[in-house]
Amino acid sequence: MTLKVNLITGRTINQGATIENKTSSDYQEATALCELNPKDAGQLGKPGSNIKVKTAYGEVVVKLKENNGNPDGLAFIPMGPWANAVVDPDTKGCGMPGFKGIPAQIDATSEKILLMKELIARYK
Amino acid sequence: MTVITDALCPFCGCMCDDLTVIVENNKITEVKNACKLGVAKIMGHHRIKAPMMRTDKKGEFKEVSYDEAIEAAAQMLAKSKRPLLYGWASALCEVHKKGILLTEELGGIIDSTASVCHGPSVLGIHEKGIPTASLGQAKNRADVVVFWGCNPVHAHPRHMGHYSVFPKGFFIEKGRKSRKVIVVDVRKTETANMADEYVQVEQGTDYLVLSALRAILAGQAAVVPDAVGGVPKEALVKLVDTLKAARFGAVYFGMGLTQSTGRYKNIDNAISLITELNAFTKYVITPMRGHYNVAGIGQVMTWETGYATAVDFARGAPYYNPGETASNDVLGREEVDAAMIIAGDAGAHFPAKSVRHLAKIPVVQIDPYWNSSTEVANVVIPVAICGVEVEGTAYRMDNVSLRLRKMVEPEHPTDVEILEKITERVRKIKGD
Numbered sequence: 001m002t003l004k005v006n007l008i009t010g011r012t013i014n015q016g017a018t019i020e021n022k023t024s025s026d027y028q029e030a031t032a033l034c035e036l037n038p039k040d041a042g043q044l045g046k047p048g049s050n051i052k053v054k055t056a057y058g059e060v061v062v063k064l065k066e067n068n069g070n071p072d073g074l075a076f077i078p079m080g081p082w083a084n085a086v087v088d089p090d091t092k093g094c095g096m097p098g099f100k101g102i103p104a105q106i107d108a109t110s111e112k113i114l115l116m117k118e119l120i121a122r123y124k
Numbered sequence: 125m126t127v128i129t130d131a132l133c134p135f136c137g138c139m140c141d142d143l144t145v146i147v148e149n150n151k152i153t154e155v156k157n158a159c160k161l162g163v164a165k166i167m168g169h170h171r172i173k174a175p176m177m178r179t180d181k182k183g184e185f186k187e188v189s190y191d192e193a194i195e196a197a198a199q200m201l202a203k204s205k206r207p208l209l210y211g212w213a214s215a216l217c218e219v220h221k222k223g224i225l226l227t228e229e230l231g232g233i234i235d236s237t238a239s240v241c242h243g244p245s246v247l248g249i250h251e252k253g254i255p256t257a258s259l260g261q262a263k264n265r266a267d268v269v270v271f272w273g274c275n276p277v278h279a280h281p282r283h284m285g286h287y288s289v290f291p292k293g294f295f296i297e298k299g300r301k302s303r304k305v306i307v308v309d310v311r312k313t314e315t316a317n318m319a320d321e322y323v324q325v326e327q328g329t330d331y332l333v334l335s336a337l338r339a340i341l342a343g344q345a346a347v348v349p350d351a352v353g354g355v356p357k358e359a360l361v362k363l364v365d366t367l368k369a370a371r372f373g374a375v376y377f378g379m380g381l382t383q384s385t386g387r388y389k390n391i392d393n394a395i396s397l398i399t400e401l402n403a404f405t406k407y408v409i410t411p412m413r414g415h416y417n418v419a420g421i422g423q424v425m426t427w428e429t430g431y432a433t434a435v436d437f438a439r440g441a442p443y444y445n446p447g448e449t450a451s452n453d454v455l456g457r458e459e460v461d462a463a464m465i466i467a468g469d470a471g472a473h474f475p476a477k478s479v480r481h482l483a484k485i486p487v488v489q490i491d492p493y494w495n496s497s498t499e500v501a502n503v504v505i506p507v508a509i510c511g512v513e514v515e516g517t518a519y520r521m522d523n524v525s526l527r528l529r530k531m532v533e534p535e536h537p538t539d540v541e542i543l544e545k546i547t548e549r550v551r552k553i554k555g556d
Contacts (some may be wrong), residue, residue, distance in 0.1 A: 001125055006327055006328075007328060008310065009144075010130050010195050010275070010279075010379055010391055011275065011279040011282060011379075011414070012275070012278045013278045013279075014161055016135075016136075016160075016164075016278070016279065017161055017164040018164070019469075020164065020165060020169075020492075020495075021164075021169055021483055022166075022469070022472060022493070022494070022495040022496055023333045023494050023495075024385075032193055035258055037238070051447070056474065057475070057477070058476050061300075067207050067311070067313070067325055069311045069312035069313055069314075069317075070311045070312075071310070071324065072310060074310065074311055074327060076311065079473060080473070081471070081472045081496050082474050084472070084473065084474060084476055084479070085475075085476050086474070086476075087475045089172045089452065089456050089475035089476070089477035089478060090456075091446075091447060091450060091452050091453050091456065092387055092447075093249055093447030094243070094387050094388050094447045094450075095243050095244075095433075095434055095444050095449075095450025095451075095452065095453055095476045096239070096240065096243055096244050096382060096383060096387050096446075096450075096452075097240065097452050097474070097478075097527065098383070099240070099379070099383040100327065100379070100380070100383045100384045101327055101328045101385055109405075110331035116472075116499070117499060118500035120471060120479065120496050120500060121182075121499070123476060123479050123482075123483045123500070124182055124479045124483045124500070
């Protein structure tokens with residue numbers, strides 16, 4: 001089923017610890033994921049399964065992760081290339097893109113998670 | 125073996141100053157006292173060995189000499205009508221000075237990672253000023269500590285331990301027990317789990333909640349609805365009472381405010397609340413800056429150009445108008461025709477629309493590591509790591525300037541050396 005969410009992006013400790021090592025699998029493990037509370041996540045599949053996040057600005061495949069702290073309908077993707085595939089580029093007249101508060105739809109998927117290199121190659 | 129004590133950390137805006145770094149044969153073998161972020165940064169890993177170039181961005185890079193790469197970068201930038209020079213936050217102030225000079229020579233735009241971080245805070249501070257204090261003041265005095273829209277456990281792991289919550293202070297005899305910690309956020313983070321009080325607001329309603337708190341503080345609770353941003357009115361009234369009871373309150377805020385609905389108006393409103401609390405007791409507010417020297421590029425740009433971010437030299441004199449001149453404005457409008465990415469990673473941290481434009485235009489990257497910007501670059505120039513292999517000045521998140529030492533000798537040239545050479549070549553090319 002399709003889960004409708006409000007998407008936010010931001011820092012995590014593992015994202016930060018691998019930020020200078022973006023070609024590594026550790027960086028992908030740390031950032032190509034989407035956190036939902038167990039109730040929302042349960043509608044999509046088991047933690048660790050692949051999900052596709054779609055917004056008006058793009059779509060990206062990431063790994064499903066549970067986070068008990070998220071309220072219902074709030075999705076979190078760590079900042080980085082996977083999150084930025086779907087954020088709102090509108091700077092709202094002050095230079096800041098919409099990295100938080102993006103309406104998104106999430107589905108389970110069998111598609112694979114792109115490597116950072118492959119993800120950026122889509123833009124060329 | 126060399127033991128460097130009281131070393132400074134070049135990762136986040138905390139710039140922790142109590143690290144011990146062990147060096148053997150010019151290699152760092154151990155870092156003590158740092159958090160996971162600091163250890164990863166200082167220990168480092170495999171680097172870009174030599175400068176690289178390619179004409180086709182879908183093609184492979186070819187290793188070239190530093191002279192060839194510098195020449196190509198200078199030609200690319202000198203030919204550009206609207207170059208963007210972005211990043212700077214992971215470099216020292218000495219690098220910023222050279223970067224501003226190069227941008228001025230080019231008539232380009234210089235912008236820092238604040239553009240996607242605390243840029244709105246700069247605008248909010250322009251509107252209202254900022255009642256603030258050093259982290260040391262807050263450590264020694266703050267008995268009420270508020271984290272609003274920030275998660276230091278993840279983003280600034282030693283902030284609470286080194287400065288804001290756990291240490292004993294001159295007037296804070298029992299450390300953590302002498303402080304009340306309040307977290308306001310949209311989800312219950314690990315920071316929220318450590319708080320005495322957690323207020324969960326609906327995402328995008330911070331402005332409303334701040335306005336409600338200001339109304340209650342002004343004695344106008346009657347006009348506040350039963351719930352604001354999902355927070356019951358009683359909880360807001362209780363929060364105002366807690367805030368007012370402080371002897372010294374310290375408020376820290378992050379991207380939860382700068383990137384959510386309202387953007388800079390959230391900061392404006394938060395500063396207004398803090399200003400008004402100062403009618404009752406002492407309050408200060410501090411943005412939780414991300415990169416260790418993102419505050420530094422703001423400082424250097426302010427004293428060199430008059431503005432802290434998004435400065436456009438196209439008119440010959442500095443011009444600044446985020447919304448028009450910030451990186452994602454000019455990339456989103458596909459206005460930029462060449463870019464230099466240095467000490468920041470636009471490829472990873474800009475929205476897809478901006479990265480798509482970077483993929484279309486000539487890009488030179490100056491960085492120690494291969495990252496997402498490398499993927500869209502034509503010329504890549506590897507450099508020494510500021511704060512580890514290069515000494516210099518940086519500004520902590522509270523705008524205290526500190527001197528970082530060299531821990532090991534670099535194998536690569538410094539950012540300053542590269543920028544000086546590019547600038548020299550740009551002057552010659554433009555002069556011809």
